[in-house]
Amino acid sequence: MIARAAYPSSSLSRRAALTGLAAGAGALAVGAGTARAAAAAPDPTPGVMRLFDDPGFNFAGLLALGAAGMRASEVGEVLTAVNSINAAGLSEQTFSDTFRAWGDRLAAGRGGGHEETRRFRSLRAAQYYAQSLFYVLGTDHPEDEEAVYLAGRKAWDTFARLCTPAAVTARVPYGGTRLPVWFFRPDGPVEPRPTVILTNGSDGQNLDMWTYGVAAALDRGWNAVVYDGPGQGQLLFVEEIPFTTRWETVVRPVIDWLERRKDVDRSRIAITGLSMGGNLVARAAAFERRLAAVACMPGCVSPWLGFDEELRAIITPDKEETNRVWNEDVVPELPPQLAFTVKKRFEIFSAQALRQARRGIVLTDIWTPAQVAMGLDITNVVPRIKAPTLVLDYDFEEFYPGQPRQMYDLLRTRREYVKLTTATGAQLHCSPMAPQQHCDVVFDWLASVLRR
DSSP: OOOOOOOOSSOOOHHHHHHHHHHTHHHHHHOTTHHHHTTTSOOSSOGGGOSSSSHHHHHHHHHHHHGGGGTSSOHHHHHHHHHHHHHHOOSHHHHHHHHHHHHHHHHHTTTSSOHHHHHHHHHHHHHHHHHHHHHGGGSSOGGGHHHHHHHHHHHHHHHHHHSSSOOEEEEEEETTEEEEEEEEOOSSOOOOEEEEEEEOOSSOOHHHHIIIIIHHHHHTTOEEEEEOOTTSHHHHHTTOOOOOSOTHHHHHHHHHHHHTOTTEEEEEEEEEEETTHHHHHHHHHHHOTTOSEEEEESOOSOGGGGSOHHHHHHOOSOHHHHHHHIIIIIGGGOOHHHHHHHHHHHHTTOHHHHHHHHTTOOOSOOHHHHHHHHHTOOTTTGGGOOSOEEEEEETTOOSSTTHHHHHHHHOOSSEEEEEEOGGGTOOSTTOTTOHHHHHHHHHHHHHHHHOO
16 A cells, blocks of 8 residues: 655745755655755764765765775775765766776676685675765766676675575575575574574665674574665666565565475564664564564664655645656756755665666656655554564664654563664764674674573
8 A cells, every 4th residue: 555645735935946946955765854954953974984975975984994994995095986986076977987996896806815805805795886876876977877786786696695604595586586585694503593584675786784683693503684676776776676565575485495494483472673674674573473683773663754845835735736746846846966865865765767867868757756755654554563573773874864763662572672872983874883882782682582
C-alpha cells in the first residue's frame, strides 16, 4: 500500500519551488533542513573534522577516513586525495575522478605481493571506487556509473576470496532474479554459530558492511552475511531493479538459505540495518519471525521525510499535474549541484530515473519514484516487531532527525535506545568517524540478546 502525506490544496508555484529547493540544496545532499539550520546550530565537524567546506562532500570524506580503523582505507591515502580535490577545486567531477584514480592505482597492484597485502589493497580499492561511484552522476561521464560500480565490485570480490577462510558466495533466488550473497565465517571447526545479516542502506556498498559489521562479527566468532537487495549493488547498477517497499520478501530467502547451513545456529540469526537499512530491517522484522534480534542504525520510520520539505511539497495526488510542474517550472531552473542530487536520490527508486541520470538527464517522472519512497513508511508496522530491537541515534543526525526516538516509542517489544555523541567523536549519521565505537555498541547489545 502506498503511504500518503498531507498535500497542499494547490499546485506549487515556480517561485516557491525554486526558492525553497535552492535554499535546501545542502539539505537535499545531507538531510532535511540541515543547511538552513547550520548558521544557528553548533558546528558538527569543527577544526580538523572539516575536510571540505560542503557538508555533503565532507560527510563522504569522513566516512572514507573513519574506515581506516577497520583497514578499509588508509589515512594518508584519503588525506592526499582530499588535498588534491581541494587544490583542483571541489566538485563532483574532481571528487569522483580523484577517488576513482586511487581505486585504479590500488587495483592495478592486486596481482603481486603477499595475499594479505593484496587482500587489503583490494578492500581499500573498493572503498575509493565507492567514493567515486556516489558522485559519478554529477560528472561529465555519468554513463560510467555501472563501470565504476563493477570496478568496486571486482575489488570487493577479490578481498572476499582472499579472506581466511574465503567468503562463501551464493546467488539466492528472489523474484525473477537472484540476490548476491557473501557469507563470512571465522576460521575453525564447522559448528552452529550466531549469524548476523548485514543490511546496507540506499547508497552504501559492500565494503561498508565490512566496516560496520563483518569484522566485528568475525572477531566474536560469529558468522556474517552481506547481500545486495533491490535498489542496491548489482541489482541496482547492473540489473536496474529499484527498491521494494516489502523488504521482508528480500530477507526471507536469505534466512531460508542460512537455515540450510550446518554452521548457522538457526535460533540465533540477527539482522542489522545501516542508514536507510534501519528502515528496511524493521519492516522485515515486523513480518519475519525467525529473526532473534534487530539493530536499526539509525531508526528510520519514513525515508521520504529525509527529503527536503520543498521537494516533498511538489508531489501531489495528481501524477500528470505533479510531473507538469516538475518538468516545466522546476527542472529548467535547477542549478547543476542540485540537479545531481535529485538524480542521485531518485535513481534508487526508478529504473527510468536511473537510465535518464546516466544520460545526464534529470528524471522526467518524479511522481512514480516518490510513491515508492513514501511507501517505505513503516509507522503502522513497527509495533508488530516481536524480536528485541536496538535503535541507534546520533548527535547531528542529518537524514532522519527525530525518527530514531519515534521508532523507539512505537516498539512494543524488548527495546533499547542508544545515542552516539559528539563527546566521543561519534556524531553524524552512522558515526562516520567512529565505526569501531559503533560496532562495540551494536555487537555488545547483540551478544546480550543472543546469549544462551
